[in-house]
Amino acid sequence: MTITLHSLAEGPRSAPVLVLLNSIGASTAMWDPQVAVLAERFRVVRIDSRGHGRSPAAPPGQPGQPCTIDELARDVLAVLDRIELDLGVTRVHLAGLSLGGMTAMWIAAHHPQRIARLALLCTSAHLPPAKARFDRAATVRRDGLGPIADAVVQRWVTPGLAARDPGLVAALMAMLRGTDAESYAQCCEAIATMDLRPDLARIAAPTLVIAGSDDPAIPPEHAQTIADGIAGARVEVLGNAAHLATVERSGEVARLLLEHFCPPDGAGPGAGGATLSAGYATRRAVLGDEHVDRAIANTTELTALFQDFITRYAWGDVWSRPGLTRRDRSIVTLAALTSLGADHEIAMHVRAAIRNGLTPAEIGEVLLHTALYSGLPRSNRAFAIAQQTLAELDASVPITSDRQ
Structure with missing residues (x-):
C-alpha cells in the first residue's frame, strides 16, 4: 500500500524543483548542511521515507510478502503528484542517498518523463547478501533499533569525525532511534529484494554518482557499476567520507550538486548530450x-x-x-x-x-x-x-x- 509521506519545501516557488530522498535509518535532516545553499537556486523538497523523520509508520507487512523498492518509489511518486498539482511542475531534479538513491534509480528508470537530472549518492543497484538484510529486518521487528544502532552509526561517519564530534554522533544516534522499527524492517526487505542493474540502461536523465572513499556500507565500486550502466553518467569519489557524505563532506557535496543541477546554458533539463x-x-x-x-x-x-x-x-x-x-x-x-x-x-x-x-x-x-x-x-x-x-x-x- 502507498504511504502518505511527509515533505518539506524550501526555496522560491518559481524555481526548478529539486527533490531530496534520505538514507535508511536517517531522516531528511541528513540534508541540512546542503539545503540553505540549494534553496537559493531551487524549490527544494525533502521527503522522509515511510516511518522515517515525520512520515507516518507503515502498517505491518504480510508474512511472506516482503516490501519492494517499487513500493517505496510509489510512496515518492505520490508526493511528486502533489508537487505537480501545487506547482504545475511535471519534471523534477532528483537526488537520493543510499536507500534514497535506490528509490531514485527505480523512478528514473520506470518514470523517466518525471526526472530532469539525477544524482545518486553512496548507493547501489544491487546489495547482496539478501539474507543479511532479512536477518536485520527480523531483529528490528523483534527487538527494535537498539541492538543495531551502534553498528549502523559507526558506518555513517569515519572514526576520525566520530572522535572529533561526539555531539554529531549523538544526534545521528537519536535520528536512527527515532525511526519506526516496522518501517525500517520494510526498507531492509526492499534492499534485500532489489536488483536494479537491468534497469540502469533505461535511465536517460543526466546522472551524477557520488561515493565515499571510506564507505563501509556501500564501497565506491558500487558507484562505478551504476555509472557503467547509465549512459553518460559521471562518478565522483569523495576522500575521507563514509556513508553519510552529506554530513561528512557537506561543502563538497553541495558544490557537486549545484554544478550538476545547474548545467551550462544548452545543457538544462531536456537537453541531450550531443557529445x-x-x-x-x-x-x-x-x-x-x-x-x-x-x-x-x-x-x-x-x-x-x-x-x-x-x-x-x-x-x-x-x-x-x-x-x-x-x-x-x-x-x-x-x-x-x-x-x-x-x-x-x-x-x-x-x-x-x-x-x-x-x-x-x-x-x-x-x-x-x-x-x-x-x-x-x-x-x-x-x-x-x-x-x-x-x-x-x-x-x-x-x-x-x-x-x-
Missing part, C-alpha cells in the same frame, strides 16, 4: 558492443564524418534525451523504419528493441499497427525481417501476423 562520449555510451547500450565495434572497424576516410555525425547527434543527443524511454524510442524507430521501407535498418533495430525491453509479441504489435498507416507490403516485409532476426536471437516467444 561523442555520450553518443558511444548510448549507442553501445542500445545496439551492443559487437555492432558498434564492427561499425568503428569499418569506418573509412569517406564515412568518418558521417559516423561522427550519427554518434554525436543521433545517439549522443536524441537517443540520450530523457523525454522518452529507450523502449519508447525503439517503438517509434521500428514504426518509422517500416513506414520508410528501410529494410536494411530493421533487423538492427529489432535487436535493439529486444535490448530495450520489448518482447517479440510487442514488436509484432508495433508492426501490425504500422500496417494500418503505412501499408501492408512494407509491414509484411518488416515482419519477415523481424521473424528472421528473432530466430537468430533464439527468441522464446514467436510473433505472429496476418501475413499474405
